[in-house]
Amino acid sequence: MNLKHICLSVLFCSTAWLQAQADNAMKLWYEQPASLWVEALPLGNGRLGAMVFGDPVHEQFQLNEETIWGGSPYNNTNPKAKDALAEIRRLIFAGENMKAQELCGPTICSPSGANGMPYQTVGSLLLDFEGVGDYTDYCREAFTSFTDQLLIIRLTASQKGKISFSARYNTPYKEYSRTVESKNMLRLDAKANDHEGIEGKVRFTTLTRIDRKGGKCEVVGDTLLRVSGANEVTLY
Numbered sequence: 001m002n003l004k005h006i007c008l009s010v011l012f013c014s015t016a017w018l019q020a021q022a023d024n025a026m027k028l029w030y031e032q033p034a035s036l037w038v039e040a041l042p043l044g045n046g047r048l049g050a051m052v053f054g055d056p057v058h059e060q061f062q063l064n065e066e067t068i069w070g071g072s073p074y075n076n077t078n079p080k081a082k083d084a085l086a087e088i089r090r091l092i093f094a095g096e097n098m099k100a101q102e103l104c105g106p107t108i109c110s111p112s113g114a115n116g117m118p119y120q121t122v123g124s125l126l127l128d129f130e131g132v133g134d135y136t137d138y139c140r141e142a143f144t145s146f147t148d149q150l151l152i153i154r155l156t157a158s159q160k161g162k163i164s165f166s167a168r169y170n171t172p173y174k175e176y177s178r179t180v181e182s183k184n185m186l187r188l189d190a191k192a193n194d195h196e197g198i199e200g201k202v203r204f205t206t207l208t209r210i211d212r213k214g215g216k217c218e219v220v221g222d223t224l225l226r227v228s229g230a231n232e233v234t235l236y
Helices: 003-025 081-093 097-107
Strands: 041-044 048-052 058-069 119-129 141-145 150-156 163-170 175-182 185-191 203-213 216-220 224-230 232-235
Touching: 041 141, 048 141, 048 150, 058 150, 058 203, 081 097, 119 185, 119 203, 150 163, 163 185, 163 203, 163 232, 203 224, 224 232
Parallel strands: none
Antiparallel strands: 041 048, 048 058, 058 119, 119 163, 141 150, 150 232, 163 224, 175 185, 185 203, 203 232, 216 224
């Protein structure tokens, strides 16, 4: 082998190594699924988001959307604030912080006792897989699309006909309904809860569509879809 061939071989190996490093840089690997919400992997596109727990047997995608809040619009203005502000400032600059704090309570804080409405979850999409035992180097593809405004999950396997699971929603709200919209679509309707005495008025609907290659998708009861023997599945 001459010098030119050696240089080309080194260049090829270096390029392949850099490509492998670049591919690995785009992957996040964990030793075990998340057991707590704070351990889950966050995805989002600015409007909607998901927390991915990464369990190969009982997967959970906890969902969010920017317009879902507890309570409803309300006025928490304290009419006493204007007259009290000058005295509160004087006390602060005089170093009498405790007196300023005591005055803030009845004059600045909301007289209704409502401090603010909380951002809320949609609920979770749950995928329960069948026939999953020992597994190594397990991975799942999921991302939020800015263009299509969707959470997209792609399920694949090393062998054909090996993807079987059931899909369902759960949600923390008191007022909700879970239905099967069609042979390949789940639907969740809910109303956000009351908060600090303010009535919850945000109503929302979320849908999950299941597209598959091979196998079958069947309706089980009123709230669950089951995919059996698929080669590949994409959820939207």
